[in-house]
Amino acid sequence: MSISEANAGAKKFNTASTLKAEDRRERLTFLGLSMPAVLAILIVVFLPIFWLSSLSFYNAAGELSTENYARIFESALYRRTFVVTFQISIAVTVICILLGYPLCYLLTKVKDRTAAILMIFVLVPFWTSVLVRTYAWLVLLQRNGIINSSLMSLGIIEEPLQLAHNLTGSIIGMVHIMLPFLILPLYATMRNIDTDLVRAAVGLGSSPRGAFWRVFFPMSLPGLFAGIVLVFILSLGFFVTPALLGGGRVQMLAQRIESTITIYSNWGAASALGVVLLLLALVMIWLMNRVFGLDKLFMR
Amino acid sequence: MEQVGQRKIDGLWLTVVGIAVLFFLILPTLIVIPMSFSGASFLEFPPTSFSFRWYAAYFTSPEWMSATKTSLIAAVMTTAIATPLGSLCAYGLHCSAPRIRNIAQIFVIMPIVVPVILIAVGVFSLYAKLGLNYTLTGIVIAHTALALPFVIVTVMSGLQNYDFDQELAARSLGASRAYALWTITVPQVKFSIQTGAFLAFITSLDEVVISMLVSGGDNATITRRMFNSLRDQLDPTIAAISTCLIFVSISALVIISIFNRNQKNKDQL
Numbered sequence: 001m002s003i004s005e006a007n008a009g010a011k012k013f014n015t016a017s018t019l020k021a022e023d024r025r026e027r028l029t030f031l032g033l034s035m036p037a038v039l040a041i042l043i044v045v046f047l048p049i050f051w052l053s054s055l056s057f058y059n060a061a062g063e064l065s066t067e068n069y070a071r072i073f074e075s076a077l078y079r080r081t082f083v084v085t086f087q088i089s090i091a092v093t094v095i096c097i098l099l100g101y102p103l104c105y106l107l108t109k110v111k112d113r114t115a116a117i118l119m120i121f122v123l124v125p126f127w128t129s130v131l132v133r134t135y136a137w138l139v140l141l142q143r144n145g146i147i148n149s150s151l152m153s154l155g156i157i158e159e160p161l162q163l164a165h166n167l168t169g170s171i172i173g174m175v176h177i178m179l180p181f182l183i184l185p186l187y188a189t190m191r192n193i194d195t196d197l198v199r200a201a202v203g204l205g206s207s208p209r210g211a212f213w214r215v216f217f218p219m220s221l222p223g224l225f226a227g228i229v230l231v232f233i234l235s236l237g238f239f240v241t242p243a244l245l246g247g248g249r250v251q252m253l254a255q256r257i258e259s260t261i262t263i264y265s266n267w268g269a270a271s272a273l274g275v276v277l278l279l280l281a282l283v284m285i286w287l288m289n290r291v292f293g294l295d296k297l298f299m300r
Numbered sequence: 301m302e303q304v305g306q307r308k309i310d311g312l313w314l315t316v317v318g319i320a321v322l323f324f325l326i327l328p329t330l331i332v333i334p335m336s337f338s339g340a341s342f343l344e345f346p347p348t349s350f351s352f353r354w355y356a357a358y359f360t361s362p363e364w365m366s367a368t369k370t371s372l373i374a375a376v377m378t379t380a381i382a383t384p385l386g387s388l389c390a391y392g393l394h395c396s397a398p399r400i401r402n403i404a405q406i407f408v409i410m411p412i413v414v415p416v417i418l419i420a421v422g423v424f425s426l427y428a429k430l431g432l433n434y435t436l437t438g439i440v441i442a443h444t445a446l447a448l449p450f451v452i453v454t455v456m457s458g459l460q461n462y463d464f465d466q467e468l469a470a471r472s473l474g475a476s477r478a479y480a481l482w483t484i485t486v487p488q489v490k491f492s493i494q495t496g497a498f499l500a501f502i503t504s505l506d507e508v509v510i511s512m513l514v515s516g517g518d519n520a521t522i523t524r525r526m527f528n529s530l531r532d533q534l535d536p537t538i539a540a541i542s543t544c545l546i547f548v549s550i551s552a553l554v555i556i557s558i559f560n561r562n563q564k565n566k567d568q569l
Contacts, residue, residue: 033392034404037385037448044445045411048422099321106318109311121322125329127549129506131526132542136328138534139335146346176328179321208307237415240508244530254417254509261421262513274418285413289406 049278056271068272078256078273085253088167088242089235092174096231099175100182101224108190119187126180134241137173138164141245165247173245178234182227189223222291229288233281253277333546336539354540363525364541370515371505371522374436378443378504383497385444386451387489391481393452394459405456409449416509419446424513434516442514443504450503451496458492459485491563498552505548 059067072078107115125133140147141163148160163169193216201211239254246252251259253273260270339349358364389408393401411419423442424433432438462485470480486493511521522541529535 027396030392030395031400034389034396035392037389037408037452038404040385040441040445041408041411041448044423044442045414045419048426049414049418052418052422052425099317099324102314102317103321106314109314118322121326123553124550125325127502127553128329129508129523129542129545129549131506131508131523131530132332132545133329135526135530135534135538135542136332138530139539140328140331142534176325179325209310233413233415237417239417240527244527254415257417257421258513261424267425270421274421277415278418281413281415 049274052271053275053278055267056275058268060266060268068268071269072272072276081251081253081256081273082276084251085236088171088174088250088252089232091171092178092235093228093231095171095175096179096182097224097228100179100186100227104183104187104190104220107187108193108195122180122183125176126184130177130240133176134173134244137169137176137241137245141169141172164245166249167246169245169247170242170250170252173241174235174238177238177241178231181230181234182224185226185230186220186223189226190220193219225291226288229284229291233284233288236280236284237277329546332539332542335536336543338536338539340536342536354536357537358540358544361537364522364537366518367520367522367525370436370439370519374439374443374521375501375504377436377440378447379497379501381440382444382447382451382500383493386448386496386500387455387493389448390452390455390459391485394456394464408452411446412449416446420510420513423510427514433514434519436519439511439515439519439521442510443507446507446510447500447503450499451493454496454499455489455492458489462488491559494559495556498556502549502552506545 056068057064057066059065072082107118110118139145142148143160143162143164145163147163148157151157152160163172195216197219198211198215201215202208206214237254238252239258242250242252243255243258246255254277257270257273257277260266260273334347336354337350337352338347339351339353340347393404393408396404419442423438427433427438432441464485466488467480467484470484471477475483506523507521508523508527511524512527515521515524526538526541529538
């Protein structure tokens with residue numbers, strides 16, 4: 001290569017416009033690297049859901065109508081499904097808060113090493129299949145299961161309680177599945193709270209309880225809120241545990257959608273229910289994004 | 301003085317409630333393990349006799365074995381596809397403009413937050429048109445989309461802790477973009493990629509709702525068979541299968557935490 005050729009090359013790379021073009025091409029290449037994954041999610045998640053949503057606007061005769069939505073509000077069966085779904089989701093969320101908050105607070109009080117060991121008790125169930133845990137509860141809660149037999153031998157109850165195949169069983173099982181989803185974001189937030197602030201409040205004359213409620217608790221709220229939203233979204237659309245532990249007596253939204261399709265093949269009605277569930281979930285996700293910031297999921 | 305007493309009582313309450321919650325979480329998870337070694341022909345706890353009969357029943361049943369094979373192949377293929385696609389996506393998003401990245405981040409975690417029953421029903425109807433229901437390909441495609449967010453999230457958080465100037469330095473010394481990525485960046489975020497791969501594997505192996513609709517026939521997954529079996533009766537064979545699944549999950553968790561510890565030790569050096 002002669003000197004003049006090299007100079008020409010350098011010139012080519014140094015002009016502002018070529019640099020800019022280079023930069024743009026580079027960014028496009030990066031975006032291109034993301035495309036296969038984005039495409040997979042688009043095809044599996046977004047495309048079918050859009051198609052399903054469009055189905056909800058056609059009636060059985062194949063004409064455009066809002067019949068399917070009208071039926072959701074008119075039919076007592078569907079109304080009941082929504083009421084039950086909300087009742088269960090709210091009950092599960094409240095119980096998770098009552099159980100999860102004290103545990104997380106305890107974890108911030110013990111030594112780091114102890115907390116890490118105790119977290120195994122949270123992570124092992126979190127990573128264990130939902131089906132396995134639901135099965136365990138089916139066995140524990142059955143008529144002659146360990147809970148009934150020990151309560152009876154202690155003389156607390158005379159007759160075995162009906163714990164599985166009903167609302168009680170569904171709620172117990174769901175709380176067990178959902179609890180880690182509340183604990184993980186809440187504990188992550190609590191761990192970053194500067195406990196010197198609480199000590200300072202006590203040093204300045206606050207009672208320990210006052211310091212907790214006025215200093216520590218408000219600072220833990222973002223994590224608590226993230227956990228609540230996560231548990232509530234997942235509960236609204238939950239299928240496996242209520243389907244098995246509810247024993248057919250409890251019909252939540254997800255089960256109603258599934259049975260409307262697999263038993264009645266009524267795609268219009270099922271997709272209208274699906275659209276309502278999706279909208280509920282999206283509102284929750286939006287709320288969570290506003291308060292907690294979904295991008296926080298991407299930090300360590 | 302009164303305050304100190306109050307504090308002690310509060311602390312005691314906290315400890316009691318906290319420990320009770322920990323037991324509530326762990327005991328039902330592990331209870332199937334002793335049950336799976338029971339010699340009785342019905343489910344009992346605590347078991348009164350010891351045997352491997354339910355493991356024998358599991359490992360000699362052609363239906364359960366075929367379902368296990370389907371699930372394992374699907375999980376391995378999902379991992380093999382989702383890990384490179386997710387890692388590339390994370391790298392691409394990490395390097396792109398913040399505005400695009402923020403939108404894309406919300407987009408890619410949708411498979412986790414959208415109710416899975418909707419994805420299942422949607423995929424089922426799409427596959428009906430494409431003839432993909434009851435095929436391994438169909439299961440793998442759906443599971444890949446479900447596993448991608450886990451890979452993307454873990455690899456992106458790994459990239460955040462990585463000093464990107466190292467790659468720029470390599471390139472200014474003459475390495476091509478791809479070569480710098482492969483020899484400088486990938487080894488340093490290896491831990492995140494491995495963690496993502498394990499998460500993808502477990503996600504596919506434990507997935508129930510999509511498998512329930514989309515898999516079937518010769519290609520039924522183990523979770524589909526377990527779900528259907530549990531709807532009818534409490535078969536103790538499922539305790540043996542559950543124990544195997546718990547073993548896989550815990551192994552994955554242990555391996556991830558060992559990686560994590562090694563990584564932390566390295567960071568400290």
